[in-house]
Amino acid sequence: MNKILVSWYAYNNDFMIEQRGNQKRNMGFVNEEGPTFTVHKYFWTSSKFEKHIILNSNLSKEDKGKINLLKTELNKNFKDHSIEIKDVAITDPINVSEIFEKLQSLLAELTDNEIEIFISPGTPAMQTAWYLLGTHFKKNITLFQIRAKEFTKEKVKPEKIVVSLDSSVLPTNIVVAQKTIEKDKTSKDILLTESLEPIYERAKMIARTNDVGCLILGENGTGKENLAQFIHNNSNRSDKPFIAVNCAAFSDDLLRSELFGHEKGSFTGADSKKIGVFEAANGGTVFLDEIGDISPKMQVSLLRVLQSKKVQPVGSTKEIDINVRVLAATNKDIETMCEEDKFRTDLFYRLAVTELKLPALRERGKKEVIALINHFNKLLSNRFQKNDLLKISKEALERLSAYGYKGNVRELENMFIHFYTFCDKEINVPDLPKRVSESKSITLTLADNEKQHVLKVFNLNKGNILATSKSLDVHRDTLKRKLQEYGVRESKE
The missing domain is CATH 3.40.50.300 (P-loop containing nucleotide triphosphate hydrolases)
Incomplete structure (x- = not known):
């Protein structure tokens, strides 16, 4: 059984920081007193680690460059230490549920190993997720933190502190998060409209x-x-x-x-x-x-x-x-x-x-499209930590609700990510993607859906009136009348 160390990379503390007044700037130099360097310098040998998996939650070019720089410096200083960088994309670093699900899959792949998780690096939500996963998996998993040397008795070197996973001593925020995850069986990102x-x-x-x-x-x-x-x-x-x-x-x-x-x-x-x-x-x-x-x-x-x-x-x-x-x-x-x-x-x-x-968004009707527009406006407002929702002008709402959404719900959600990135207070027609602002209405009504279905069945039955009427469970005269309304003149009995 291999012994594996797992931790997030510390965006700030693993690098030298320059302080100018109230502003902090990441200088891009690896901090040899930072948490990741410290665990390799003082605890690698005594803990008998065989590999360190360093997790990166931000897949931007800048972050990838920094974490690769960190790995390079670690390899220079600790040549016999095995280090692996693993990307774990997190869209919301304060969303415990999202982080929990992503890390759960990761740990499931490592269950045949002895795992030690260094929980200090990362956001509070990431630390909370580690606690929950520790109590969830239990077998072969240890959580630890590092106490800086200036806070130890001897003040000579840092101290490794194993975290107790006894539920009676878990912090209150961990218990609350556990209950929230258990209670929230349907993702809050899903709006269950009438068609769903x-x-x-x-x-x-x-x-x-x-x-x-x-x-x-x-x-x-x-x-x-x-x-x-x-x-x-x-x-x-x-x-x-x-x-x-x-x-x-x-x-x-x-x-x-x-x-x-x-x-x-x-x-x-x-x-x-x-x-x-x-x-x-x-x-x-x-x-x-x-x-x-x-x-x-x-x-x-x-x-x-x-x-x-x-x-x-x-x-x-x-x-x-x-x-x-x-x-x-x-x-x-x-x-x-x-x-x-x-x-x-x-x-x-x-x-x-x-x-x-699952139906395509264009098949769900204008009412549901507008409901989803309001849903994603609220969802992205929370995700971007905005105090107010973006207002949507009447003209922009008309274009958004009439658009066909070939990319379906995902396209609509990504559109609101675009809006919350570039719009300050209101979404107007010029803020819409060109494909939306210049598109003609193709949102289907109930009658449109009926026509689409009837013609599909008619074609599947190769234009046979009797077979189509049986498939649709309607009288032949009713079907003939519908086909005439749709402009279909030639048909076979």
């Missing part, structure tokens, strides 16, 4: 089962991962890891390694053993996003795992039992892919034990 409520009710029914899978369908940006997370959070697996994998982001070989793991030396670049997602999420949930993009070869491998509930890491001859709920999602017409032999039918049936389909 029945979908999330069915998701609750899936969550009540122990291992029933679900295939989530919908265009990009409709909230498929949020729905998968909701199922996990409301299930009896919620205290175990939820790990999401974007299958389209990996080649076959890399996806196999990501999902099933690999042994050291199993291929070029495999310098150490890797625990696969299925094993790391044991007891929890694996979410396979973009499942429609995996190759036929990978489809066979995945089908075998779902049938046997075992994985075989790359380069290993042994199989490992797994216990996970598998949720999958795609933006593709996967049934048509099955008909065209582009996706295995047997794998489709394994994944689609239950199905949920």
